[in-house]
Every structure is written in C-alpha cells, then in structure tokens.
Amino acid sequence: METSLSIDDPVKSFVRNNPQCAKVFEELNIDFCCGGDASLLTACEEENLEPREVYQRLVELQSAPSASDQDVSGLTPTELTEHLESTHHVYLKQALPRLTMLMDKVHQAHSSRHPELTRLQTVVESLRADLEPHLLKEEQILFPLIRQLEAESPGSRLEPAQGPIRVMRSEHDGAGELLKEMRTLTNSYAVPEDGCQSFQLLYDGLKELEEDTHLHIHKENNMLFPHH
Ligand SMILES: [Fe+2]
Numbered sequence: 001m002e003t004s005l006s007i008d009d010p011v012k013s014f015v016r017n018n019p020q021c022a023k024v025f026e027e028l029n030i031d032f033c034c035g036g037d038a039s040l041l042t043a044c045e046e047e048n049l050e051p052r053e054v055y056q057r058l059v060e061l062q063s064a065p066s067a068s069d070q071d072v073s074g075l076t077p078t079e080l081t082e083h084l085e086s087t088h089h090v091y092l093k094q095a096l097p098r099l100t101m102l103m104d105k106v107h108q109a110h111s112s113r114h115p116e117l118t119r120l121q122t123v124v125e126s127l128r129a130d131l132e133p134h135l136l137k138e139e140q141i142l143f144p145l146i147r148q149l150e151a152e153s154p155g156s157r158l159e160p161a162q163g164p165i166r167v168m169r170s171e172h173d174g175a176g177e178l179l180k181e182m183r184t185l186t187n188s189y190a191v192p193e194d195g196c197q198s199f200q201l202l203y204d205g206l207k208e209l210e211e212d213t214h215l216h217i218h219k220e221n222n223m224l225f226p227h228h
C-alpha cells in the first residue's frame with residue numbers, strides 16, 4: 001500500500017487510494033459506498049471476516065502488474081496470442097460482469113436525475129454482448145490457427161487466417177465505436193457533482209475498460225494481424 005493505511009482507517013480510504021480495492025470489498029460484501037466511513041476493522045468484524053487477511057489482500061493488489069506495463073514488441077505471433085489471452089482477455093472476463101452490475105446499480109440510483117445513464121447502460125451491455133463472444137472466437141478459432149500456422153511455417157504470411165482476421169477487425173471497429181460513444185455519454189468520465197462513490201467507481205472502471213481495450217485492439221490489429 002503506497003500510503004500508510006491501516007486497518008483502523010475507513011473503508012472508503014482504501015478505495016480512494018486504489019480503486020481496485022472495490023473489487024475485493026464487493027466480493028466480501030463490505031459496504032464501501034454508503035457505509036464507507038466505518039474502519040476496515042469494524043467492517044470486517046460486522047461480516048465475520050478476519051481483518052488481517054482482508055488487509056493483506058488489499059496490500060497485495062498494489063503490487064499486481066498491469067498489462068499496459070509490458071513491452072510486447074519482440075514477441076512472436078504465438079507468444080503474442082498467449083500474452084493477449086493472459087492479460088487483456090483475463091481482464092475483460094472479470095471487468096465486463098463487474099461493470100455491468102455496477103452500471104445497473106448506478107442507473108437505478110441516479111437515472112432520474114441523469115437520464116444519459118439509460119443510453120450508457122445500453123452501451124455497456126452492448127460492449128459486453130459483443131466482446132465476450134469475440135474473446136471466445138479468438139481463443140477457440142483464430143489464435144489456435146495462428147499458432148498452428150506459425151508452427152508449420154514460421155515467419156510466412158499465410159492465407160488461411162485472413163477470413164477470421166477480417167471478422168475480428170470488423171468486430172474491433174464495432175467495439176471502438178461503442179467506446180467512443182461511452183466517452184461522449186460520460187463527458188470523458190467526469191463524475192457529476194452529485195455522484196456518489198459508486199458513480200465514481202463506475203466511471204473509473206469504464207475509463208480503465210476504454211484504455212485497456214484500446215491497447216488490446218492495437219496489439220491485435222497492428223502487431224498480431226500484420227504477420228498474417
Ligand atoms: Fe483479443
């Protein structure tokens with residue numbers, strides 16, 4: 001933990017310090033939003049959790065490496081497919097369900113005063129509905145094909161992958177359009193004055209989704225696909 005937060009500090013300070021902590025609190029049913037003033041110790045006692053263990057998990061989050069830190073320029077196509085699956089795909093499979101749930105919560109609480117949340121909810125759902133099957137198509141069809149072609153004939157441009165690549169590129173364009181609309185609807189992820197902590201978490205999460213997906217698509221369109 002970058003600051004000197006202890007188990008006597010309020011739950012909300014942990015989330016403010018590192019939004020990733022929210023995922024742990026959600027999982028453990030610790031209320032960091034409206035009950036965020038309670039100390040970590042008190043909140044854990046209320047849920048019959050071992051405070052030291054929870055604190056340790058929060059500390060470990062701080063040192064988890066992020067996909068965006070890795071230099072992938074020297075990877076072979078096979079290594080690149082493995083990198084994509086173990087970072088960006090893992091991230092999306094975890095982030096998309098979490099963000100759609102958080103989106104529903106914020107929509108329910110705030111859509112009367114923020115009608116733009118209704119369209120945002122549709123956009124987030126569409127992203128999930130498009131990206132989840134997209135990941136599977138890459139993992140089950142395109143990436144194994146790329147690995148097979150590279151094993152048979154390293155370094156050559158091979159026709160058989162062109163069809164699936166065309167489909168993936170067009171799906172990337174669709175996701176890119178939805179991300180663009182998401183940015184417009186959220187006013188570049190600016191939380192309104194009256195937004196609560198869930199609102200902030202949602203916008204932080206959507207911003208992270210945008211950044212990660214842009215990088216993900218870049219690696220596929222501009223680094224992986226040109227090899228084929
Ligand atoms: Fe991908």
Ligand SMILES: [Fe+2]
Pocket residue numbers: 134138168172217220
């Ligand atoms: Fe993709």
